[in-house]
Amino acid sequence: MKGFKLFPDISYSDLKDLGALNTGQEIAGQPELWLKTFQFLTIVKDELRRFLDPLFQKPGLQILFTGAGTSAFIGEVLQGVFQKNLGLVSRAVATTDIVTHPEYYFLRQTPTLLISFARSGNSPESIKTVELANEFCDDIHHLIITCNANGHLAQKANPANSFVFLLPPEANDQSLAMTGSFTSMLLSGLLISRLDELHLLEGTVETLADYGHKVLSQYALPIKQAAQLPFKRAVFLGSGIFQGVARESHLKLQELTDGKVICKFDTFLGFRHGPKAVIDSETLMVYIFSNRRYPQLYEMDLVKSIYRGQKGIFGIAISESELPGIKPELKIILNENHTSLGEEFLTVVSVLPAQMLGFYKSLFFDLEPDQPSVSGAISRVVQGVKLYPYEQKLEKA
Numbered sequence: 001m002k003g004f005k006l007f008p009d010i011s012y013s014d015l016k017d018l019g020a021l022n023t024g025q026e027i028a029g030q031p032e033l034w035l036k037t038f039q040f041l042t043i044v045k046d047e048l049r050r051f052l053d054p055l056f057q058k059p060g061l062q063i064l065f066t067g068a069g070t071s072a073f074i075g076e077v078l079q080g081v082f083q084k085n086l087g088l089v090s091r092a093v094a095t096t097d098i099v100t101h102p103e104y105y106f107l108r109q110t111p112t113l114l115i116s117f118a119r120s121g122n123s124p125e126s127i128k129t130v131e132l133a134n135e136f137c138d139d140i141h142h143l144i145i146t147c148n149a150n151g152h153l154a155q156k157a158n159p160a161n162s163f164v165f166l167l168p169p170e171a172n173d174q175s176l177a178m179t180g181s182f183t184s185m186l187l188s189g190l191l192i193s194r195l196d197e198l199h200l201l202e203g204t205v206e207t208l209a210d211y212g213h214k215v216l217s218q219y220a221l222p223i224k225q226a227a228q229l230p231f232k233r234a235v236f237l238g239s240g241i242f243q244g245v246a247r248e249s250h251l252k253l254q255e256l257t258d259g260k261v262i263c264k265f266d267t268f269l270g271f272r273h274g275p276k277a278v279i280d281s282e283t284l285m286v287y288i289f290s291n292r293r294y295p296q297l298y299e300m301d302l303v304k305s306i307y308r309g310q311k312g313i314f315g316i317a318i319s320e321s322e323l324p325g326i327k328p329e330l331k332i333i334l335n336e337n338h339t340s341l342g343e344e345f346l347t348v349v350s351v352l353p354a355q356m357l358g359f360y361k362s363l364f365f366d367l368e369p370d371q372p373s374v375s376g377a378i379s380r381v382v383q384g385v386k387l388y389p390y391e392q393k394l395e396k397a
Contacts, residue, residue: 019368020359022175023256027355029170030180031212034348036168037184038205041191044165045198051163052195055141056086058111063090066098067117068125070178070251071185074117076244078189081344085193092244095125098132102390106136115143115189119173119181121151124385130156132390145188147172147181165192175370177256179355182248183348190344207341211320211334211349215356219332223316223353226330227360231284231313234263235271236354237302238288239295243267245347246288249354256358258372260365268295268302276306283312286357287328288350289319292343300326316357318350 015021041048055061063082065075075092082090093105095116106112114133118126121144130153133140142162144153149166157164171184187205191198234253238246243265250263261284266275268287279285285306289299303317303326315328320335332353335341362369 018363019370020363021370022173023177023179023359023369026170026173026175026180027352027359028216030183030352031209031216033168033170033180033184034187034205034209034212036170037187038191038202040168041165041188042198045195048163048165048192049195051141052113052143052192055111055113056088058139061088061111061113062107063088063113063115064105065090065092065115065117065189066095066126066129068095068123070182070248071117071119071123071126072096073244073248073251074182074186074189075115076247077186077241077344077347078115078193080241081190082193095123095129098129099125099387102129102132102136106133108136108138110137111139111141112137113141113143115145116153117185117189118144118146118151118153119148119171119178119185121146121148121153121155124387127152127156128387135390143192145185147185176372177252177355177358177369179252183351187345187348190348193344204342204345208345208348211341212352214334215332215349215352219353220356222330223332223356224360226284226314226316227357227364229284229314230282232261232282233278233280234261234284234286235275235278235312236263236265236286236288237268237271237299238265238350239267239269239290239299241344241347242288242290242350245350246286248351249286249288252351252354253358253361256362256367256369256372257365258362258367258374261361268299271302272305279306279310279312281310281313285312285315285328286354287315287317289317289323290343291320291340291346296323303328316353318353320346 015024065078072094079090079092098105144157144164146154147167154164167184171181173181236246236249246265250265253261254263287303290296316330317328318332322333359369362372
């Protein structure tokens with residue numbers, strides 16, 4: 001239990017009895033997992049560069065990020081980061097979109113790097129997406145980022161056009177909800193977008209881990225207290241690359257509470273265009289701030305406007321440093337020393353409060369965080385998906 005700082009008021013045996021041990025350990029172990037992820041990537045850096053560098057020189061290369069559910073949201077964060085850092089057209093498309101409509105996402109003559117994120121590597125849509133990519137593209141390459149060496153994606157990857165990056169074993173969450181798997185795969189993607197300068201980013205990852213430790217050690221109690229409030233709805237807002245974080249945050253609270261809390265996500269600006277109507281007296285509001293001044297101006301304006309009207313039952317602001325002029329009920333401040341982490345790396349730690357909130361709210365509802373779905377409607381690896389061959393004649397029928 002070394003480093004297990006998240007639950008000072010709950011013993012190891014109690015966590016086990018509550019069906020919360022795996023989820024608790026996986027949330028609390030993330031800062032160390034991020035450091036280990038950096039080490040793992042450093043080991044394979046040269047081999048990965050030999051795979052990627054020729055691809056990045058291909059004229060017209062497109063990069064597609066894919067995955068299902070939480071794994072898809074990783075790409076939503078990374079698409080803009082890769083485009084900015086590498087100057088290559090990049091976009092995120094979920095496997096659940098590709099499987100039904102592959103013809104809308106692949107171009108036969110366009111060289112494509114498909115980056116697949118997968119905790120287990122056994123989701124049927126992830127397996128099918130790789131097959132469809134091979135079928136629809138004449139020049140296709142695969143970068144598979146996964147937490148499971150024994151999964152289908154890792155085992156069946158074709159070495160002629162694929163590279164598999166395996167996360168540390170601890171990233172392969174055993175609980176239903178993806179926590180450490182999400183943040184470690186996201187971090188690996190961020191680092192790969194700057195692979196040429198990986199040796200310069202060790203300090204950044206160490207700072208990120210420090211931020212994570214601070215959230216876990218200093219904000220566990222106030223987050224637990226917030227989780228005990230009688231909210232029935234929750235809204236998570238994030239701008240730009242933080243929209244994917246908001247989306248993952250909304251899913252984490254919703255699945256850990258077995259749908260008892262209905263959650264939404266949006267951008268700060270987008271929330272004004274209709275979705276703002278969802279706020280009532282039983283709504284929890286969570287604001288995930290950028291650490292750049294320009295987007296902060298828009299973000300703070302939205303928060304101020306909400307606090308002039310129906311503001312919900314409770315507001316949580318997550319920011320790297322103190323933001324003057326806004327007064328939510330809980331401020332989660334990652335760094336009070338006014339040093340700054342690169343904006344893209346801030347996305348990794350910004351999801352921790354939602355994971356913790358979902359964990360505590362699950363316990364509040366007398367659910368088991370490791371397996372919160374009472375009916376079995378959701379499971380660790382999706383069940384019940386039947387795959388069909390893609391046949392042109394079916395389209396003509």
